[in-house]
Amino acid sequence: MAVLLLGPRSDPQLEAVEHELETRGVETVVWNADNWPGDGKLSFHQTNEDVRVAASDTVVDGSSVHTAYLRNFALNPRLSEYESQLENRPFSLLNQLREYQAVLESMLYDLQRRGVRMINPLESQDVHKRKPWQLSRLADAGVPVPETLTTTDPDAARAFVDRLEDVVYKPVSGGGHAAPVTAADLTADRLSLLTNAPVQFQERIDGDDLRIFVVNGEIVAAARIVADELDYRTTDHDVERIDHSTLDSDIADAAVQATDCLGLAFSGVDVVDGGDRFRVLEANPSPMFATFDEQAGTDVAGALADLLADRDVTPN
Ligand SMILES: Nc1ncnc2c1ncn2[C@@H]1O[C@H](COP(=O)(O)OP(=O)(O)O)[C@@H](O)[C@H]1O
Ligand SMILES: [Mg+2]
Structure with a gap:
């Protein structure tokens, strides 16, 4: 077969x-x-x-x-x-x-x-396009997520930024980039654009960007992504492999739990590790891994192939 x-x-x-x-x-x-x-x-x-x-x-x-x-x-x-x-x-x-x-x-x-x-199962494919729904499910499963407000309401957005101070914003359905909220974003004119489309505002976590790959309930690769910009995809970045057996056990557990609670058998989990605290941003249901394998010297492709080949493994 x-x-x-x-x-x-x-x-x-x-x-x-x-x-x-x-x-x-x-x-x-x-x-x-x-x-x-x-x-x-x-x-x-x-x-x-x-x-x-x-x-x-x-x-x-x-x-x-x-x-x-x-x-x-x-x-x-x-x-x-x-x-x-x-x-x-x-x-x-x-x-x-x-x-x-x-x-x-x-x-x-x-x-x-x-x-x-x-x-991954068809039902789970759309979680990356429904970021607020994904965050609710992660939080419900005990996975630490950044405080997040998705809104069309300028007053609610301003109050959120005033309270948390260091805030990023990003598209609700993915497919764009995250950027820090600046003073220029908080003018009445700019905030009135929220009525055109909702935006996700999120507490900014200061720390290392980690990408952790989970296959069938096990971590198979991890790396730290080093870049000068908030969203590493907007700029040149380095991928530094991490021996995943040395990952902080709370972070490792959260990556596996995030994958599991979304019904995924394979995912790439984005974590920001601030040292004294960490937060899970998302678990991607169809992550890219080819360049990652090349840059980090990992073998996500091999681990995924093992899962695909073994017809007796039941996904979550
Ligand atoms: N709350 C945040 N704090 C710090 N960095 C963030 C935050 N949200 C996003 N980023 C940065 O932007 C990147 C993309 O954000 P992410 O939530 O993973 O959305 P996407 O669906 O676009 O991948 C993250 O990998 C991280 O580098
Ligand atoms: Mg991401």
């Missing part, structure tokens, strides 16, 4: 896992999201006796595939490749991508129902 890999063929994570599975002698079936919308054929056929899922003319079911790695659907109109289409034919583009998403999600839910293990 094979492992299904869903994502753009050009995605380094997909390539790394495919390679690791091959070296383990595990057969793979790739649903190449680079081909959608486009030449990649998809068919989903129901009769009263039977249900058939096929991609690129290959039928996939619970007897040919035991596990699927859901890297990325890539059906996001905000991707740069859609820029001109978004300008020229926004409604039809949005509808087109929605239709593809509906077919793929239906197929995957069907496969999941027929016993195909999803890494």
